[in-house]
Amino acid sequence: MSTGGAFDFGICARECARCGAPISTTGGERGVTCRYCGASNTVERRSPLAAAPSPPTMADELARQARLRAQLEHPISPNPYALRLAPLGLRVAPELSALREGWASAKARAAAGQRSPSEQRDLVWFALHVAEAERLGRDLVAARAALETALELLEDAGHRHLVHCRLVTEAVRDRDPTSAERWLLQCDPRTEVLELDNSHRKAVARLRAAGGDHAGVLAVVGEREGDVAIVDEYAAALALLRAGAHEALGRESAADAAVETACGVGGEEPTLAKLAELGLAPRATARRRRARVEAAASARDAIPVGARALDDALFSVPILAGGLLFLVTIPRCTFDADPFFGVQGDLLCPHACRGCEGPFRLYTEWTHNGSEHSTNGPRYFCRTADNGVATMSDADFAASLHKLDRYELTFAPAAATYLTLLALLLPLALWSARTRHLGGVGARAAADEELSRLAADAGIEAPPATARHRSWVGFKLFAAALAVPSLVIALELALR
């Protein structure tokens, strides 16, 4: 029976042994003349189908499942059926010319009898990739010829199984379910190797999905991730089919979960493109695309520019000033030495007492108790023309402390020092805000470009930039850092 499609089971196809052009025959003749180069090719007829094996018992099937699952934990290595990796020496995404070259030499090696497991694996890899490339180039006849030429050169039943599975999916894609069913009969439904099993599940599920048997799809790919043993190589493809089946059955959240799985394994962009190509789960795909747009829009809106860049830059200033105040206190305590030379006294002292002026003199009183030394921190004294603060020796000063109380300032000097540090750090903060702003503008432009692309893919408008609610923590903290020490100074001076 012939269906007339490019993947018609009723015909035999090959690549011409001399020029590689596709040739095919429907009749029983063995010598087929190439229409391109005139070479005569021998095309062996496919051997007749063996009778379909009797279905396994439930116990047998469960035991097989368990053995397959064990291969997830103990992968076969090297695995002649793992097709994820390109043959050695080939780029990750080879060009068609490189594929054809590799395919030609793989065929030549096989024809010359070089048929090690890895060489046969590479032959399958090239056959599947060349077929894919030919299909994308809309040459289905060439795709078919490559696959069937591989069948002729492959000795191992497992490798042939992989090619037959692909012939199933290609026939499904070519809307030829009759041929797909017959190609499927060439596959081994009870294989003991995980990759071969997963390849078979993919073929069965594609056939059932095309026939509208969505419950049947879920029966082979599992209702949830993990229901059946699936190796990484097939995880994305089977999750796509699961998503499509769930959505067709109206289970939207299960469809979303399956799309999530597929995106996690196969990457966001390729997965969504594949779903669209196969016409699977259109609603889940649209939701995912819209969610991507929303996520990208909110990521863009979170990039600080303008006042928000300043807010971010200001946030660290009060904290940094606090740290520096601590550093400034260390020499004040240990050496009675002030990195600011008591300059804050010039401002504070005239308001503290009659005749007082700065800079103030520092004195730190230490209590020695055995090996323990403690202090309440530095004390600050204003000088006048005649109180001796400016001129006394340290020993005299220590002895006269009780007479100098009225010239002492308690909290105001530290508060004033803190304000000084804030003022010194402010230009740095402004510079940092400028850098953040300029970086943010660039990052937003890039984000907008990406957003337009995602929105176009989703078929919606890119959301305009919105000023999201912000708590302005940086400004608030900075304002508090100014207000509190100012209040401390005002109170101390007012209460004297």
Ligand SMILES: [Zn+2]
């Ligand atoms: Zn030819």
